[in-house]
Amino acid sequence: MELYLDLHSQPCRSVYLLAKRTGIPFTFKSVDLSAGQQFGEDFGKVSVVRKVPAMKDGDFILTESVAILQYMVEKFPQLVPGHWYPSDLQRRALVNEFLSWQHTALRAHGSKVFWFRRMFPSVAVPKEKMDSALEDLKQTMDLFQSKFLKDSSFIAGEEVSLADLVAIVEIMQPVGTGLDVFEGQPALSAWRERVKKVIGEELFDEAHQSIMNVDCLAKTFQDNGMLEFLKPRINKMFT
Numbered sequence: 375m376e377l378y379l380d381l382h383s384q385p386c387r388s389v390y391l392l393a394k395r396t397g398i399p400f401t402f403k404s405v406d407l408s409a410g411q412q413f414g415e416d417f418g419k420v421s422v423v424r425k426v427p428a429m430k431d432g433d434f435i436l437t438e439s440v441a442i443l444q445y446m447v448e449k450f451p452q453l454v455p456g457h458w459y460p461s462d463l464q465r466r467a468l469v470n471e472f473l474s475w476q477h478t479a480l481r482a483h484g485s486k487v488f489w490f491r492r493m494f495p496s497v498a499v500p501k502e503k504m505d506s507a508l509e510d511l512k513q514t515m516d517l518f519q520s521k522f523l524k525d526s527s528f529i530a531g532e533e534v535s536l537a538d539l540v541a542i543v544e545i546m547q548p549v550g551t552g553l554d555v556f557e558g559q560p561a562l563s564a565w566r567e568r569v570k571k572v573i574g575e576e577l578f579d580e581a582h583q584s585i586m587n588v589d590c591l592a593k594t595f596q597d598n599g600m601l602e603f604l605k606p607r608i609n610k611m612f613t
């Protein structure tokens with residue numbers, strides 16, 4: 375199995391972490407987004423979507439991180455402990471509920487804050503846009519706690535699942551810009567520590583190393599001309 379990844383990307387980290395944590399065999403195929411490799415000819419043969427992660431298992435190709443995570447769980451039941459995607463109807467439904475919600479909530483707002491705070495060094499983000507992005511993220515984080523985490527150890531109960539994995543990688547994206555969303559949040563911080571422990575601190579830190587050095591990524595984007603290339607998309611975010 376080949377996994378096409380750039381670990382600056384949240385959905386790539388979830389796929390990478392599950393595979394590494396459970397020992398699923400794979401070949402790491404690097405797609406450097408800051409160099410625009412997603413638009414290259416080689417990656418175009420793998421994915422017409424031109425986004426990472428992508429997975430190639432023989433001739434079978436999958437895009438979309440959630441589908442890839444579910445595929446890996448179902449393909450390797452002997453390697454992936456059942457708690458990652460519980461067979462119990464309602465627990466699995468809770469995991470699915472979070473996985474459906476996060477795309478337009480946690481991911482959308484966390485990514486926007488990430489882009490606004492770090493990826494646009496040469497573009498002045500209008501104050502009202504920045505304030506509104508930060509407020510959206512705050513409200514989403516509040517909802518994450520009150521609706522999904524509640525008083526449980528993990529999203530689907532007492533054991534970690536794909537939902538926690540996807541949640542933590544998304545939340546780490548704005549954290550990589552120096553915005554400590556865990557500050558003054560003991561319950562949320564305790565959840566983060568539990569998730570890190572299950573994944574393994576060393577592996578977790580290794581996967582997040584590049585995002586914690588995001589100043590350097592912004593510079594690479596700029597040096598590679600990618601910010602110029604992305605200007606139309608960037609402008610759209612301001613309208």
Ligand SMILES: N[C@@H](CCC(=O)N[C@@H](CS)C(=O)NCC(=O)O)C(=O)O
Binds near residue numbers: 383385407
């Ligand atoms: N819904 C997709 C999102 C994939 C996605 O947006 N990937 C981003 C990185 S986080 C990407 O490849 N962006 C490159 C581009 O848009 O040019 C998933 O969960 O896999």
